[in-house]
Amino acid sequence: MDKFRKIFTLDNYIVPVAAVIMGLFVGAIVMLVGGYDPILAYSSLFTQVFGDMYDFGEAIREMTPFILTGLAVAFAFRAGLFNIGADGQLLIGMTAATFVGIKFTGLPFYIHAPLAVIAGGLFGGLWAAIVGFLKAKRGINEVITSIMMNWVGFYGANYVVNHFLLVPGTQQSENIAPTASISIHFLTGIFGNARLHWGTLIALVAVVFFYVYLWKTKQGYEVRAVGLNPNAAGYAGINVGRNIIKTMFISGVFAGLAGAFQVLGVFQYQSVFASSPGYGFDGIAVALLGMNNPFGVLLAAILYGTLTYGSAGMSFGADVPPELVKIVIGAIIFFIAAQGIVRWVLGPFYGKRKKEKVL
């Protein structure tokens, strides 16, 4: 029995890969049932993403908020907190960055752009810290408060845009000052005007930060200890409440940055939203796909971004409704979560290897 278990843990990386393949397979079956051509659909999906430089650049642009919201949700999970509120934190961060980008004029770009980015991260973090504070001090379930804070953040963001930043007669804010833009101009040229920005680089730094902070620092150790067992952590002298607030703050910073980059790097303005763009909920999926590991989140965001960006090509090239991608993503997460099913499917292969080992 022990040997059996060892084989499974040795092959831990096989499960996610198998889950992705099985998810794509489920998507193919659904397409066949619907009377579509799955091979044409998947090939047009990948052509859409990798077909030319512009689309490839735009796909990278699409992945960036997924990396950051995925990190936000995963970071909170590490402390045993379910941050379902990345959506609101993202919108608040976005609004703060837009505000700074429009109202703080006359600054040189090397001060203005970082200031706007920092404002986005800071406000996203503070928004999340409220949830952490209520959890730590009042024992309120963070799921319920973060759902509530999503709505408050949504209306709050619309309020600020509507009353302070709006171009009259439209549903969007003024453009941010050029000094606040974080577009990478020399790269946008190469990528056929795809909206590439420094935020992607910062997102990659955030991945490394996540890893170093959690596994190489004392503070990160405390966060993980709280996540594994808050009572034991408390007995060991770790201040559980302070760690909860701090974790939520950092989680919110990730989400806030994601929002800031969408304005400073991509759109240059903020819309009055009719409904939330939903990046925070995408972040939950990405975190789960990435198994709450920073590098896993990065890979998951790449997969997630590829699928969502490519879905347009799929509907254009093979007439498949783009919603199919959500079925594929759902199926992949399902297989990653219910690893027992994957192992069952892979069973014959494991059996073979086991025999080899015995011999």
Next chain:
Amino acid sequence: MDLITLGQLLNTTLVFSTALIFTALGGIFSERSGVINIGLEGLMVFGAFGSAVATYFAQEAGLGGLSPWIGVIAAIIIGVLGSLIHAVASITFKADQTISGTVINFLATGSTLYLVKLIFDGSGESPLITEGFNKFAIPFLSKIPVIGEGIFNSYPTTYLAFVLVAVTYYVLYKTPFGLRLRAVGEHPSAADTLGVKVLRMRYIGVMLSGALAGIGGATITLTTTSTFAHNTISGQGYIAIAAMIFGKWNPLGAFGAAVFFGFSQAIRNYVQLFDWSQNIPQEFIFMIPYVLTIIVLAGAVGRSKAPSSLGEPYDPSKR
């Protein structure tokens, strides 16, 4: 505000509350049995889709007033089927319950829109339902001032929701089944020792949540939107989860919380009637229920206690 508008406000409150009541009750069954159900949103999507499609075809087949009830039954069936995905993954395969609930949300939004486009030739929306539910005035009772107009002149689904709150309360606290369900959520190994089939009880809890959330979703298409599209269900499932937690996993508490959220939805439609509201940005008025919920939770209600074994897969070998 005169009496007529007060009655109308109450009536609209109940229209918005009904779907939340059903779904929150469903959440209670699931979570009381020890299975977190973050997938309520997706189960509502399934229900809304199933009822929209079934009611449409029933009305086209000339079934008239029977059509919406067929829609409700379809919603129950598809809701249960959807919840089975969650049950199989989280109970049998011991997957993380939050993850498999999230899976439901993804599969629901993806597959229902996919099917709508498939069934209705690429349209992103199901055809309009003409045979939805109509308000039904209960004789005599509907003549009572304010309350008559407010409560006893509602959709059949609203009455059904009232009944189900009472039934859920009775089932949970007054029957052996309810005791077993709660025991399984609090201390599964003790329940197992006494001969309660833990996994079976959890399956039942999750499937009941699928049925009820399905009805919740159906309520929205059959009384409010008359069609199913990508935005028919937009966050109501999460609000229902909030109502369940707010109500401390108790049917009566969840009912109160659902009515509170429904009231805050309804007040938007009426707030323009007040003079004082003209000076307040409407975004702030929209925020009120959510802010109020946080304040109430932080102040009066305090710590909400979830079922002890919520979120833990039951593994008999670890007993």
